[in-house]
Amino acid sequence: MSYRSYVGLEIHIQLATRTKVFCGCRAAFGDEPNTNICPVCTGYPGALPALNEEAIRKSYVVARALNCLLSPLCEFERKNYFYPDLPKNYQISQFASPLGRDGFLDLEFRKRRKRVRIRECHLEEDAGKMIHAGDQSLLDFNRAGTPLLEIVTEPDLEIGEEAEHLLQEFRRIVRHLGVCDGNMEEGSLRCDANVSVNVDGAGLGTKVEIKNMNSFRFVRKALDYEIDRQQDILERGGTIVQETRLWNENRDVSESMRVKESSNDYRYFPEPDLPPFRTDDAFLASVEASLVELPAERTARFVSQYGLQAAQAQFLCEERGIADFFEAAVAAGAQPSDAAVWLMGDVQKLLNRTGATLTESPLTPERLAKLLVLLGSGRIHGKLAKQTLEAVFTDDKDPDHIIAERGWEQITDPGAIGKIVDAVLAEQHEAVAQIRGGDDRPHGYLVGQVMRATSGRADPRLVQQVLGERLSLQFIQVLSFGGAISGTRRDDGVVVPGSLESLTRSLRDDPALPAGIRYDELDLGGFLSEEVTPRDWALLIRAIARHVAVGDTSGIVIATGTDTLSYTAALLSWLFGASLPIVLTASATTGDTAESRDNLRHAVQAAMNRTPGVTVVFGSRRYPAVNLKFERVTGESAETAFRTWNPGGVPEPGVGLWTNLQGATGSREPSQPGADLPDVEMLTERLEGAAxxxxxxxxxxxxxxxxxxxxxxxxxxxxxxxxxxxxxxxxxxxxxxxxxxxxxxxxxxxxxxxxxxxxxxxxxxxxxxxxxxxxxxxxxxxxxxxxxxxxxxxxxxxxxxxxxxxxxxxxxxxxxxx
Amino acid sequence: MSASKTTGWHHLLETSADDYAEALRARDAAINGFLEIDTDRRRTPGGVSPPDDAPPDGAGPLAGLPLAVKDNIAVRAFQLSCASRILANHVAPYDATVVARLVAAGMVPVGKTNLDEFGMGSATEHSIAGPTNNPWDTDRVAGGSSGGSAAAVASGMVPLALGTDTGGSVRQPAAFCGIYGLKPTYGTLSRYGLVAYASSLEVAGLLSRELGMVRAAYEAASGVDSMDQTSVGLPDAQARPAAAVQRVAFLGGELGLDERTAQAYRRMREVAVGAGLTVEEVELATADAMMPAYYTIAAAEASANLARFNGVRYGERPIFAENPEALVRHARTEGFGAEVKLRVLLGTYVLRSGFQEQYYQRAQRVRTAIRRELASVFANHDLLILPVYPTVAFRHGETDLTAFQQKLADRFTTLANLTALPALSVPAGVYDGLPVGIQAMGPAFSEERLMRFAELVAAELPPERPPAYGVPLCDEIGSGGGA
CATH class of the missing domain: 3.40.50.40 (Rossmann fold)
Structure with a gap:
């Protein structure tokens, strides 16, 4: 038997108004109990409510944003029930004619698009709070009379996660509109739900109301619990009792609070103290003026207008302040993709560390734009850009000011760098001789010497280039990562692991490759591709990360095996994105074959063309690193061994997740790029833990x-x-x-x-x-x-x-x- | 009325506040019109002084005049008991807007007057302080629910008193005591500070022997109030109904009046004809539906309005309760009188879900029908003249009228409340020792027209004083004589 679940939400938001909805008291959270009260909000004899126009306008703004029909006449009613925290023992609310009805909210959840219907939005006043302390009950009326907007959805949701997703989207909307801070823990956003389960096709089942869900997570858990509970009952042939249940967050279960028979009759009737509020043209114009672009639309626009990835756009549009900041930075001259990367990465990290919010931090959109322009034009390099950003936070000064003050401006003049390189080369006879003799190992050392001579201010890529020019060399790092390509065939015909040494030697002599390429070879172990372990991956990742950080190579070639090539390639692509040209290759045969040599040569050629990103070269073809399928084992036709599945679904290489780990070790020494890299042990431990x-x-x-x-x-x-x-x-x-x-x-x-x-x-x-x-x-x-x-x-x-x-x-x- | 008769009140508090307080208490002993008397509280430094914009003493028609206020209207620093046990000892923390405006015009609150608990009654007998007696005959009731205010004015203890009128509570006691009682157009006097009984029906009202004082107080107290969004400003003079009276309609048909009231009603008609007015007779088709509609709406609103009295934040509450729910239950059980409980239960009953169509909404439709019918009356007539009450002041207890008959007898006064229109109870002579009041009703904002008509009547039938209280207190206190 197939079942279907129906979930509808009743969402309450406290509207962020200066004063309460029916009196002039401050509407504030967290003040001393009973300090923001007056005869009106404590229901003193003779006091009357007076409607706050800010509250009604904000209510209409939300209703409008949820595509509701707006009621031209906003009437209030009294909802009668006795509770000690309700000063008048009736709540001024709306019943017969809510201010908005028949709206909708479009959602995309788990690739499924859905239009969730909004039944109504109505404005009401909040109650006070009752606190039980020992044998006493205490009342705080600060909250009494703060404006509360209730949004009721139709039962169009099906599972807890989907409801959680809607609630989060709703939270984004109200925060964007500036009408509520959406804090579930503090109760400015609250949610009750009704749940019914029935045999698929039989319509709604018996409705159960769920209350006391005080976080997004509890909403999800409580609803899933309730759906399972009802489905279990139905599967056992039982009947669902119409009731209200409370979620017990400590025990992860819901408990029955009351059954229908004893539910309240609220005896609604029109509030005689408030004349109906009529929406005139001026009011409706002010509602329209308060509408802003909503997060979903804005996210889509960020992707189309600025070419951002969906995840970047989503991150930026989570908060209106961040999205506004981003657009202001772009307007001030920042490249959109750079601004997005920095806001998500380094800026966010600094905010987390300092506990500040973006809008109140010393970083302004203009400062970020200036920093990125400095970086883009090469006046500072990446490492110093990060330090400049930190200095903006600590010194509250403009980036160019900081750079000038600290002498951090990057040396980008090839002439100046040339002089320094020449001076270093003049001193380092031994290393130069070694390299000219074909041993590339001192290359990194020379780069380091140049950097040291400039206190880390020289543009590393330029140093690389100039050094290469002076020595007539281009540096390609070749990493041997197992596989048949570096293996040999035993006499009995069985392939065993080996090293890449002979292959790279052959590259040096390869007439098809330009002279002057210098191969720095690193052997990460002799094993067959199918034997790869998390530790092997850790070694590989560490090696690549070092080159990315130090910038001492113009490309990386990884020779590996075919069996796990699809995994390794995708892993590196997700990690390193578009940081360096990284080319993986393999061969179906052992390293001594022509196939191996050809593949390796193609890979080197691919790495030389300087397009950053991870790719795979096999035979004469080049593949994206993601969605690679090892489809056929063929000796002769290498062209059909691999194929990219769903080529249209392969994402463009982005920033790479590796940036999340940068700085994790805490070292911040600018003159030693790569010094703060995590070590192999840590990477191994994490990969094994994940695996x-x-x-x-x-x-x-x-x-x-x-x-x-x-x-x-x-x-x-x-x-x-x-x-x-x-x-x-x-x-x-x-x-x-x-x-x-x-x-x-x-x-x-x-x-x-x-x-x-x-x-x-x-x-x-x-x-x-x-x-x-x-x-x-x-x-x-x-x-x-x-x-x-x-x-x-x-x-x-x-x-x-x-x-x-x-x-x-x-x-x-x-x-x-x- | 000649101004000289009222000048005696103007400097009384300035010169003889203590004597006045003493005389008030003495005179009230037989009347029981006051629940609280204090001539100093709003004058001494310890009390609350008049606001800055008050005219200097002696300026303006209301300057320095003592004001009695019905004890369901908030006067800062005075009790606000509504004659109910549940609010015994409750002191108002703020002034009702009407009080604040009269204080701003120079008036000085000197006491709180007796009423039926929360304004629910027609005889000022449902009060924790006991009944108020009629100055014309202390065996009889002063009317209600603003009986204390009416008796205080009629017995010459104060020149003006504030009352509230939900279904006739200003006009009926005014008629019983032989003074003027104005129930103005709904909204023109702010309800902020009136302890709500039936919000859509009630207004503050003014009681005085002097028409000029009613007029001055209405002018001073009316107007839009931001604290009451149902309040309205008076339209410009041109937009208001003309003050002149030409054509008047007398309510005809079987009215069920007692002999003295019938006699006064006839006399009133003679006066109108004698004054050269065009007099016609009208009957109201909606008359029979009026009382059920009125009590349905009043009780429904009362059931919600009185829900706030739960003993939690103010008023009386039990010393101990097991839990908050028990505290509320006990406070209400012990705090409310029988008549209040009756109306709250009735209101709860008519608002039950599933029964609203049958009761509450039907009552609202009747109300609309009555409004339409009255509109058509005023399309052809300047005023509608009708009795205030079918009888003169009745004797205490249910000797003359049972509780149910008393409710039915509100049929002439509730009309103005259901339609939100202004009505003035006008003294129409004394018959066999008891005064009778006749009511003039007009279209919205026609208060001035009502007063012109009353002046016309006063020329023939000037208000009289009860024999036992022929001299107002201001004249009795030797040193207080101003003129």
Whole structure:
């Protein structure tokens, strides 16, 4: 039997008005009890309410933003019930004619677009607070009479996560509109829900109201709990009791508060003390004037207008202040993508460290723009740009002022650098001789000497270039990372791991490659591709990260094996994005073959062209690093061994998640780039920790759910699940389907990231079984392959891009933003 | 009325406040019109002095005049008991707007007057302080619910008193006591500071023996108040109904009046004809539906308005309660009188979900019908003249009228409350020792027209003083004589 759940929300927001809704008292949170009170808001005999126009205008602004029909006549009613914290023992509210009705909010959740209908918006007054202390009950009326806007949705939501998503989108909207700070913990945003479950196709079931959900997370958990509870009852042939239940956040269960029979009759009738409020043209014009571009529209515009990635646009548009800051910085001359990267990365880190908010920090959009222009024009390099940013925070001065004051301006004059390089080369006879003799090892040392001579102010790329010119060399780092390409074939025909030495030697003599390329070779271990461990990856990542930080190479070539090439390539791409040209290659045969030499040569050529980003070269073809599939094992036709799946779904290389880890070790010495890199042990530990929590599984007929449950019990928290088609799998009531595993996973906060066994776009939109998966909390990964998804998960957990990885929701958000 | 008769009040408080207080208490002993008397509280430094914009003593028609205020209207530093146990000892922290405006015009509150608990009654007998007696015959009631105010004025204790009129509570006691009682157009006197009974029906009202004083006080106290969004400003003089009276309609049909009232009503008609007015008779088709509609609406609003009295923030409450709910229950059970409980329960009943169509909404439709009918009356007539009450002041208890008959007898006064229109109770002579008041009603904002009509009546039937209280206190206090 297939079930369907229906969830509707009742959202209350405290409108951010200077005064209360019916009197002149300050509407403020956190003041001494009973200091913001007067005869009106404490219901003294004879006191009358007087409507605050700011509250009514803000209410209409929200209703308008939610696409509601606006009532031309706003009438109030009395809702009668006795409660000690309600001064008049009736609440002035709206019932028969709410100020807004029949609106909607468009949502996109897990690749599913939905229009959630808004039934109504109405304005009312808040109650005071009752605190029980020992044998006393205390009352604080500061909150009594603060304006409260209630938004009621139709039961168009289906699961807890979706409701949480709506609530967060709603929070963004009201914050953008400046009508509420949306703080659930402090109660300025509150949410009750009604939930019903019924057999699919049979319409709404018996409604249960859920209260006391005091955070976004509790909303999700309470609703999922309630849906499961009702479905269990129905499956056992029981009936649902219409009731109100309270979420108990300590026990993770809901508890019955009252059943329908004893519910209140509120005896609504028109409020005789307030004449109906009529919306005239001037008022409606002021409502329109208060409307701002909403976060969803703005996010879309940021992508189309500024060419930002969806995740960047989302981050910026989370807060109106940040989005405004970004646009102001762009207007002041910053490159949009740079501004986005800096705001998300270094600026955010500094804000976290100082505890300031962007709008009240010393950083202004003009200062950020100036900094980025200085960086873009090469007047300072990246490391100093970061330090300049910190100095802006500490000194509250303009970046150019700081740079001039501290003598940080970068040396970008090739002539000046040339002089310094010449001076260094003149001193370092030995190293020069060594390099001219074909040993490239002292190269990094020479770069370091030049940097030291300029106190770190020389543009490292220019140093590289000038040094290369002086020595007539271009530096390409070749990393040997296992695989047959560096292996040899034993006499018995079996391939065994080896080293790359002979190959790179052959490169030096390769007439097809320009003279003057110098290969710095680093052997990261002799193993076959299929033997790769997290520790191997840690070594590789550390080596690349060092080059990225130091800037002593113009490109990196990685020779590895075919079996795990798709994983390694995707992992490096997610981590390093478009920082350096990084080219992976492999060969189907051992290193002594022509194939190996050809592939390596092609890879070097690709690395020389200076286009940053991770790519794969195999045979004569070049592939993006993400969505690479190892499809065929062929000796002769290398062209068909690999193929890119869903080429349209491959994301452009971005900043790379690695930036999340930068500075994690705390060293801030400017003259030694790369000094603050995490060490291999830490990387290994993190990768192993991540790997212990991830499992890749593929659905197949007869898949035993019990096995997945056992994996969850064994500590697996994230599954990359290969489904059929656009995301289908069996969820029939049988032990040989995903059903029980999904339920178990949901209870244990385990997440399924879903890919396809075919070259498909997983979006759960086509089949009924997909809908069950969607309801079960599985996350569709769209056009990404299993390898790419697994690699992304590893990269996120490694870099802490979603915190320490213990919050599956944060991880899921990062996964979806890829 | 000649001005000389009122000048005695102007400097009384300035010269003889203590004597006055003493005389007030003495005279009130037989009347029981006051719940609290203090001639000094708003004059001494410890009390609250008049606002800066008050005219200097002696300036303006109201300057220095003592003011009695019904005890359901807030006067800062005075009690605000509503004659209810639940508000016993409650002191108002602020002034009602009407009080503040009269104080600004120079008046001095000297006491709070007796009433039916929360204004619910027609005889000032439902009071924790006991009944107020009629100055014309202390065996009889002073009317209600503003009985204390009416008796205080009629017995010459104060020149002017404030009352509230929800269904006739100013006009009926004024009629019983032989003075003027104005129930103005809804909204022209702010309700801020009036303890609400039935918000959409009630207004503050003015009681005095002197028409000029009613006029001056109405001018001083009326106008828009930001604290009461149902308040309205008076339209410009040109936009207001003309003050001149030409055509008057007398309510006809079977009115059920007692002999003295019928006699006064006839006399009033003779006066009108004698003054050269065109007199016609009208009947109201909505008359029978009026009382059920009135009590439905009044009780419904009362059930919510009185919900705030729960013993939590002010007023009387039990010393101990198991929990907040029990505290509220006990406070209300012990704090409210029987008549209040009756109306709150009735209001709760008519507002139940599922029954609103049958009661509350039906009552509102009746109200609309009555408004329309009155509008058509005033399309053809300047005024509608009708009795205030079917009888003269009745004897205490239910000797003459049962509680139910008393409610039905409100049928002439509730008309003005249901329609929000102004009405003035005009003294129409004394018959066999008891005064009778007849009511003049007009279209919205026609207060001046009502007073012109009253002047016309006064020329023939000037208000009289009760035999036992022929001399007002200001004249009785030797040193207080100003003129």
């Amino acid at each position: 212990r929590r991830i499992f890749v599984a593929k659905v197949f007929p007869g898949m035993p759910a019990g096995a997945l449950i056992a994996l969850i019990d064994a500590g697996i928290r994230y599954f990359v699940l290969e489904l059929y088609d656009t995301g289908t799998a069996s969820v029939r009531e049988t032990p040989f389907s995903l059903r029980h595993a999904l339920e178990y996973a949901h209870q244990h906060d385990v997440t399924f990231f879903c890919t396809s066994q075919q070259e498909a776009d997983v979006d759960f939109s086509t089949y009924v079984t997909s809908h069950d998966l969607w309801r079960g909390g599985a996350i569709p990964m769209g056009k990404l392959t299993t390898e790419s998804v697994y690699a992304r998960l590893l990269a996120i957990l490694l870099t802490g891009a979603a915190g320490d990885g213990s919050d599956p929701k944060a991880v899921a958000r990062m996964m979806e933003s890829g």
